[in-house]
Amino acid sequence: MKMTIAKLRKMLEERLSQEERKINYDREKEELRIENKVTGKGITVSLPPMLAKWEREKEKAIDEICYYVEEALTVIKEHAQITGNEKRIFPVIRSTSFPTETADGKRLLYDEHTAETRVYYAIDLGKSYQLIDRSVMESEQLNESAIKEIALFNLRSLQNPIKKDTVRDNDFYFLNTNDGYDASRILNDTFLKDMKQxxxxxxxxxxxHQDVLIIADIKNNAGYDILAQMSMSFFTNGRVPITSLSFYYEDGKLEPIFILAKNPPTRKK
Known part of the structure; x- marks a missing residue:
């Protein structure tokens, strides 16, 4: 079937329609807005990128976007308190293009990480999560440093099951538990130092993307080409893309690198 924006819009409206929701379509921007009728809060989906993903993944693309819309709307309805949920607070890695405020203007709690990534903080709600905003912290009179310290402590308590693959004498280690915090393991200094050994x-x-962390032991130039292709493939197909760039890990620090196919890698200035 030849998919069009109009057909894609209809499919999403049929899948996401509920009595408590209002769905509007912006024809000029080709965006679908799904929001709760009572609160007026919701999520906007840009259809052109979805159409491109459909061409690659067919029904899987529809399933994924519907899943994330449902989860996002659940988060909007649920307003979990931080107090009493300390064991469920975790850091999450996102790209620097990710918003620093909620749709209604509340400032999210975050830290700059690298030139490509940013660290946000979330309360795990099981199948979804709620990003922590500063208004909640202020209303509960909570200390910012304490929240961040708790989040990192909880991250270090997670298991780190690694799978290894060797390609052209280069070793690639994959962490993919799908617990929502695979990429966040990049913040676990102890884990990274152990891998360095x-x-x-x-x-x-x-x-x-959110659900994978790749550590590579690069031993030749072919390894860089493989890493570049692998990272781009994961980035393109990930449900929550972060960055297609990789990082050198030296002396406990991360340094973004550009990998040009068939050429030696260059360090990002």
Missing amino acids: KINGTMTISVP
Whole structure:
């Protein structure tokens, strides 16, 4: 079937329609807005990128966007308190293009991380999460540093099951638990230092999307080409893309790198 914006719009409206929701379509921007009738809060989906994803993944693309819209609307309805949920607070990695405010103008709690990534803080709600905004912290009279420290402590308590693959003498280690915090493991210094002990060549780290972390032991130029292709593939197909760039890991620090196919990598200035 030849998919069009109009057909895609109809499919999404049929899947996401509920009595408590209002769905509006902006024909000029080709955006679909799904929001709660009572609160007026919701989520906007741009259809052209969805159409491109449909061409690659067909029904899987529809399933994924519907899943994330449903989860986002659930988060909007649920307003979990921080107090009493300390064990459910975790850091989440997002790209620097991710908003720093909620749709209604509340400032989110976040830290700058690298030139490509930013760290936000969330309360885990099981199948979804709620990003922590500063208004909630202020209303509960909570300390920002304490919340961040708790989040990192909880992150370090997670298991780190690694799968290894060797391609053309280069070793690639994958962490993919789908718990929502795979990419966040890049913040676990102890884990990274332990992995460094296994590396014989150059250690690189990639967080192409939320649900994967790739650590590579690069031993030749072919390894960089493989890493670049791998990172771009994960980035393109990830449900929550972060960055297609990889990072050198040296002396506990991350440095973004550009990998040009068939050429030596260059460090980002």
